[in-house]
Amino acid sequence: MKTEKIYSAGIDIGTSTTKMVVSSLLLKNVAGLTHVPRIEIIEKTILHQSPIIRTPFINKEVIDMEKIEQFIFQQYELAGIAPADIATGAIIITGESATKQNASEVIHAIANTAGHFLVATAGPDLEGIIAAKGAGTLQQSKNTAKVIANIDIGGGTANIAVMQFGEVIGTCTLHIGGRLIEFHHGVVQSISSPIRKLMDTWPDPLSVGDAAEDKRVIRCMEEMVDTLAMTLSGQLTDERHPLLLGHLPSWDKPIDAIMFSGGVAACLYENDCSERQYDDIGEKLAKMLLQHEQLQSFLWLKPQETSRATVTGAGTQTTEISGATIQVNADVLPLKNVPVITCHMASPLEEVEHVVKTAVERADTLFSIQENRSPFALYFSHLPYLSFQDVHRLCEVILQQLAAKSSKEMPIIIVMQSDYAKVIGQTIQALHRTVPIICIDQIKVETGDYIDIGEVLPSGVVPVVVKTLAFHSK
Amino acid sequence: MNEQLVSMITQLVMEKMGGSTVTDAPKNTVTPSEKSKEKLSKLDETAGNVAHEMPTAAPNDTLIKLYNHASHTQQQSYEPSFGEPADRIAPITTFQFEDDNVSESVQAARKHTPARIGVGRAGTRPKTKTWLKFRLDHAAAVDAVYGEVTDNLLKQLNVFQVTTRVTNKEEYITRPDLGRRLSDESKALIQAKCQNNPQVQIIISNGLSASAIETNIQDVYLALQQSLSNLNIDIGTTFYIDKGRVALMDEIGELLQAEVVVYLIGERPGLVSAESMSAYLCYKPRFGTVEADRMVISNIHKGGIPPLEAGAYLGTVVEKILQYKASGVGLVAKES
Numbered sequence: 146m147k148t149e150k151i152y153s154a155g156i157d158i159g160t161s162t163t164k165m166v167v168s169s170l171l172l173k174n175v176a177g178l179t180h181v182p183r184i185e186i187i188e189k190t191i192l193h194q195s196p197i198i199r200t201p202f203i204n205k206e207v208i209d210m211e212k213i214e215q216f217i218f219q220q221y222e223l224a225g226i227a228p229a230d231i232a233t234g235a236i237i238i239t240g241e242s243a244t245k246q247n248a249s250e251v252i253h254a255i256a257n258t259a260g261h262f263l264v265a266t267a268g269p270d271l272e273g274i275i276a277a278k279g280a281g282t283l284q285q286s287k288n289t290a291k292v293i294a295n296i297d298i299g300g301g302t303a304n305i306a307v308m309q310f311g312e313v314i315g316t317c318t319l320h321i322g323g324r325l326i327e328f329h330h331g332v333v334q335s336i337s338s339p340i341r342k343l344m345d346t347w348p349d350p351l352s353v354g355d356a357a358e359d360k361r362v363i364r365c366m367e368e369m370v371d372t373l374a375m376t377l378s379g380q381l382t383d384e385r386h387p388l389l390l391g392h393l394p395s396w397d398k399p400i401d402a403i404m405f406s407g408g409v410a411a412c413l414y415e416n417d418c419s420e421r422q423y424d425d426i427g428e429k430l431a432k433m434l435l436q437h438e439q440l441q442s443f444l445w446l447k448p449q450e451t452s453r454a455t456v457t458g459a460g461t462q463t464t465e466i467s468g469a470t471i472q473v474n475a476d477v478l479p480l481k482n483v484p485v486i487t488c489h490m491a492s493p494l495e496e497v498e499h500v501v502k503t504a505v506e507r508a509d510t511l512f513s514i515q516e517n518r519s520p521f522a523l524y525f526s527h528l529p530y531l532s533f534q535d536v537h538r539l540c541e542v543i544l545q546q547l548a549a550k551s552s553k554e555m556p557i558i559i560v561m562q563s564d565y566a567k568v569i570g571q572t573i574q575a576l577h578r579t580v581p582i583i584c585i586d587q588i589k590v591e592t593g594d595y596i597d598i599g600e601v602l603p604s605g606v607v608p609v610v611v612k613t614l615a616f617h618s619k
Numbered sequence: 620m621n622e623q624l625v626s627m628i629t630q631l632v633m634e635k636m637g638g639s640t641v642t643d644a645p646k647n648t649v650t651p652s653e654k655s656k657e658k659l660s661k662l663d664e665t666a667g668n669v670a671h672e673m674p675t676a677a678p679n680d681t682l683i684k685l686y687n688h689a690s691h692t693q694q695q696s697y698e699p700s701f702g703e704p705a706d707r708i709a710p711i712t713t714f715q716f717e718d719d720n721v722s723e724s725v726q727a728a729r730k731h732t733p734a735r736i737g738v739g740r741a742g743t744r745p746k747t748k749t750w751l752k753f754r755l756d757h758a759a760a761v762d763a764v765y766g767e768v769t770d771n772l773l774k775q776l777n778v779f780q781v782t783t784r785v786t787n788k789e790e791y792i793t794r795p796d797l798g799r800r801l802s803d804e805s806k807a808l809i810q811a812k813c814q815n816n817p818q819v820q821i822i823i824s825n826g827l828s829a830s831a832i833e834t835n836i837q838d839v840y841l842a843l844q845q846s847l848s849n850l851n852i853d854i855g856t857t858f859y860i861d862k863g864r865v866a867l868m869d870e871i872g873e874l875l876q877a878e879v880v881v882y883l884i885g886e887r888p889g890l891v892s893a894e895s896m897s898a899y900l901c902y903k904p905r906f907g908t909v910e911a912d913r914m915v916i917s918n919i920h921k922g923g924i925p926p927l928e929a930g931a932y933l934g935t936v937v938e939k940i941l942q943y944k945a946s947g948v949g950l951v952a953k954e955s
Contacts, residue, residue, distance in 0.1 A: 180916070
């Protein structure tokens, strides 16, 4: 059977390091000859791994975009692949870098220049999930039926993603990282703000200029590791814990096994920190994790990737392939950074009008800045079993709400998980010949997610990246 | 497995285990309860949906309720077969199936297959619940073969009916050759009623599963029609064939000189689904067309390829056949 090869890139701009991978994805129709085709990614090959460089900054608050771009184009050259050949992939800005002034600008600009279809992503939950996929935790959880937590500890944050049976069942992000306290010539050079907050209640907090060997440094690290252990064992319930970034842990099953990735993890498993040549707490933090008593109660698993987990995940695991029976207006693709609004369809079909109307109104208030309307996607979740009449009714409602507002810049974008895209797309086309429509299925998204849809591939499917764009502030 | 064999083996086992345990036997006789949470599987609903055959079974019936019909006679026939004196029978307590207590990993695995996995066992045989469900699915399959498509449905679809040279179901099953030819009256009827030289001729037959047509045809047919009309492809006069075989499309292709024939036909039912439908497609089927030139989209049913999506997809397949002027192996060769 014929296969199809596309090139994918992954770029990770982290708190302390930046790295990149170029890989190829092999697509194939995996359905039987007598079935409707189903195109899946059957092979992922990493073609080129960049060295790990320090994330360049112009000053403390501004990332040096030019240097990053230079680095990326240099890596493309080494890989022997032109940016224009990159049909999919993701650039992710992680940890503390995501809090910098020009974080959003940087990743969107790079996404536009560094590949034909490269997707800008950010957000602590997504970061954890991408790292877990890159480290191989997702695959492990499929193989073992254990509840496994992947903890990606980088320079600025520890992103936890918990998986079972190959599905993410929860996430949490903590301010735990190797570069939260930095040293220079044996004295403390910088302390990041979450750590300062942590020391708020201390009578005598650590400050810049204190000795690197100060006991309070150890105490800070102990706090970090204790908080991590508490989080993993489900004891973290204080929403305002200074080390918590965002929401409380969102999984509800006890964790069986843990796996570490990220820069700090490289010191955990290889017992060799040569890759990390930074004067900070990273190395000591790794040692402390290894010795922590409560953490020993979990089963420790070894990841496939440590420092490169996130970038590998971004390069090989972010792309999904839509169903093969879809309806798309090829000339409005690719579409980038499309926000998603969910139409929850669990209620009886009689209420469809109300559900769609509310969703469209919400989208209008959320995503249109003054007169400048931007496209959004309607995600139909929990679609019941539909008859032809049901589909007609649904499509009439959709057109009623959106037809008048749509244009080539504002196509009707419909996403769903169940296999109805072709018939819904065709029905809309039958009811309204000219309206531009993108209707794809076999994709799962949630409100708050963004979706990027690539150009139609020869097999008739489109690559899709479901992502978040959350730049947390300090 | 037949019932007699089951009871015979059970008796043998009981004798081997010694007289004392025989008293347990009556408890195995199922007394139905409506408390069981287990709903009928999709297939079971099928049986219910064929309303003209089983008017008492509403689609929402539980497994147990259905069993209620038979419980009376079954108890009578079971008890004597164990050959027990009446005074040793324990008082009949309300029976309840034990809760489905499977591990999370079995539950996760079940999501990926409709096969009967993780059903447990009782000694060397399946549990009663599993066994009943198997019997029910088997019965649904048999019903599908022997069922008929209702006139009402044909009226709704606005199609007329023709027959093959087969006279009854037994003959249909034993004489495939007769199912591949139209009766003389039908030939005349088709010539009188149908548009000649259509781009696409759609035909429908119950084939080996009337329930496949009953449940899926409307959605597939309407979606296919819409898809073809979106693509500006002209459709001939659709009709329904009672007891047709796939290769009958050759004679119809010859008769109407159709460019493409789309043949929607009920598949041989299985234990996973009795309502699975296939769409056979062929470019210019004529007498002497070889099987390699036919192509099929199979497994069209609720649990397989959704009927609506199948119909929408079929339109694009027809478009491709018309474009390459080939189907089956010929199309694959031309495409690559």
